[in-house]
């Protein structure tokens with residue numbers, strides 16, 4: 001059985017590494033330099049970094065230069081998220097040398113464009129399925145964007161390589177992941193799934209790791225690392241097989 005990949009998160013707002021609660025703008029706790037946070041996760045043994053431009057996601061500007069600087073400074077794989085919605089923002093994201101990008105809003109609002117870039121860029125494109133219940137949310141998680149399973153069916157047919165699944169109700173809360181949601185999404189697709197939102201403990205990570213045979217490939221970890229609920233070294237050890 002392959003091991004669960006861990007993707008420590010660096011969410012950037014106004015040049016700072018932050019964590020939000022339920023992804024809500026204005027709920028930020030600041031954790032300082034994004035570059036220092038990313039380098040710390042890399043030094044601790046991370047193989048992936050999940051890097052989010054929250055301003056681009058919310059439409060309150062962008063941190064494009066800083067995101068590019070952080071990505072270029074990494075020797076590890078980087079997944080970029082936030083505000084990638086058209087050819088220009090996708091080209092800028094891919095030009096950083098990141099390993100893959102997450103498309104969220106675009107998958108809900110411009111499905112033809114997403115189908116086109118999935119066909120063109122293959123597994124460089126993941127789609128973020130950010131849900132409240134089974135309703136997708138776009139525009140920095142502020143607007144409803146359709147039914148999770150209908151969208152998943154469409155994206156499966158279009159050849160989407162991977163999904164990043166976030167239960168917004170859990171995100172940034174340290175209340176544990178939504179394992180039922182992950183099981184249900186895995187049952188509705190044969191593509192790998194990356195879990196996101198709510199991890200609070202090493203036991204949460206072990207519980208997600210038990211879903212690897214169902215199709216869960218990785219887990220993003222944000223708040224728990226910043227709140228020092230455990231170290232990244234401990235997390236990597238917990239999911240090592």
Ligand SMILES: O=C(O)c1ccccc1NCC(=O)[C@H](O)[C@H](O)COP(=O)(O)O
Pocket residue numbers: 009010011019020023024050052054057081082083104128140141166170171172173174196197198199220221222223224
């Ligand atoms: O990823 C986005 O585009 C995004 C948009 C708006 C608000 C939040 C967004 N992402 C948040 C994350 O990806 C978190 O880093 C991740 O879910 C970690 O959650 P947690 O472990 O609960 O801190």
